[in-house]
Amino acid sequence: MNGEHERVETLEKNEIDYVEVAKSSQFKSFIEGKRKFIVPLTIFFLVFYFLLPLLTSYTTFLNTPLFGDISWVWLFAVSQFIMVWVLSTIYVKRAASFDKEADQIIEDQIKKGGNS
Amino acid sequence: MDTTVVVLFLAIVLLTLVITFFAAKQTKSTGDFYTAGGGLTGWQNGLAIAGDYLSAASFLGIAGAIALNGFDGFFYSIGFLIAYLVVLFLVAEPLRNLGKYTLADMINSRFDAKKIRGAAAFSTITIVLFYMIAQLVGAGALIQLLFDIDYWIAVLIVGVMMTIYVLFGGMIATSWVQITKAVLLMAGMVIISFLVLMKFNFNISAMFTEVKSATSHGADYLKPGLKYDDALGTISLMIALVLGTSGLPHILMRFFTVKDAKTARSSVITATWTIGIFYILTLFLGFGAAIYVGESEILSANPGGNMAAPLLADAIGGNILFAFISAVAFATILAVVAGLVLSGASAFAHDIYGQIIKKGKVSDREQMLAARYAALAVSVVSILLALGAQNLNVAFLVSLAFCIAASANLPVILYTIYWKRFNTQGALMAILFGLISALVLVSISPSVFSPVEGAALFHGDPIFPLENPAIVSVPLGFLGGYLGTIFSKENDLKRYAEVKVKAHTGYRKSS
16 A cells, blocks of 8 residues: 555656746747747748739739849749748758757756756 | 650569568558658658659649749749748647647647547548549549550559558658659659750740740740739639648658657758759749640640640650650659558548547557558548549649648647647637638539539539639638637646647657
């Protein structure tokens, strides 16, 4: 009886309190940093993307010649590709520092059960 | 059918069978079967994502669409690529951190309710079936043209091959078939583009000048609006393309085949470069076909323009290049349908059988067996449906699949990861609103009803004006999730704290 009671207690001790982890200032500033990075860039690429069909549907100025028979709409279309590559490179660079923060949270908070 | 075509065709069949043979020996557990044991590296998975994503609709369809419609064909290329930013920024890493085999696993990391798993599995199966029928019918028609064999034989060949890969080699075979296909496809694209550009001494401006007078559209060919002259329709299509990818089950499943979020991220980068370069090259294929094959010949080979790329290969590279491109197109179809079978099977065997019916109490052996039966069933059903759908115009099914993915799957994914107040009722409503509205709106749209006899499934006036209803159904999916949530008091903040911490840090108890 007594032995079993002890086992239950250690189990409870190992239980991670995620609410505490989520409330910790370390985790909060981590999430805030991620949000400040991801939200503006997501809004930016969605706006940039939908500008293309909006401009081609409601205006004609993109049909202005840019270089020979190549008009601005082609430049805008190709710039969408370049945007994807640039943003994904920026994301990976930034995510490396998020990884470090996340590992730190696992070390400092989660492995201690969220009670630090 | 000439010998070069046959030899290359058989070489592809043989190569994929060898891959399956070795993969079968490594497939020992359920984890191996569904996710290759999570053992793929970033670049491998990146190429496999590209192989899974770049379907015949992309390779042959977009090349044909650009050849026939100029700039408007290029809209697809852009939408399909930008979609990966949504995947990378919002979905890939949390999904990898929370899920195990399927989309339903990820949602169930927050909500235990069986009805949610059931709804998510149902939406997965719906998408898989629609996508699959479109692929198989397209494949049948294409192989019929390329190799000059009957439609039903063509569908059977593709169907039997995909069944063999998945049944015996699971995700390991499927992944390597997709990687092989991605490499072959990129090689084919680069060769054709190089040959086209060489004709213009690598002067892109000269190519634009030439293509301006090559088609019946004249200067309009280089301007937007040739095909998509209706603003709402264009924007609706662009919504489905950019948001649909992050809800496609066979793409989502690929993120469970890597060990952690970091590898998931690096695989998206490899995929983004590969897919991006691919879609840039579709431009040279399309223009090349317009100039060197010509509009009337493309249309007479196939009214949808699907033969533009193989015909261009023939025109500028002769018989050998034609044979190579045909073989690549065949490999392309195989890789995509295999991925679809696997994601359909996982929804049936893991979600419905393993978790809902058996409540998770199944041994690894039983799970494997169930997965294989499910793969066989998904294959057989889709082959039968494809055989029956030969004369139907099913091209709209791909955009319908994207639309359901964007409307039914993406809202629930985003809410589950990012919205604190979200609850069980909300999750269920998000899936149902998105799924039902997409299905209903498409079934009363011009894709299904056309006043011109034979142009669509049914003869009559469409009630809903847009071919792709994403502009209405995606907001409805989000609205359903919102309303379901606020009309139910339930809210497990403790559970959300766990999900949030795990999603963002990648912490797993077992590891």
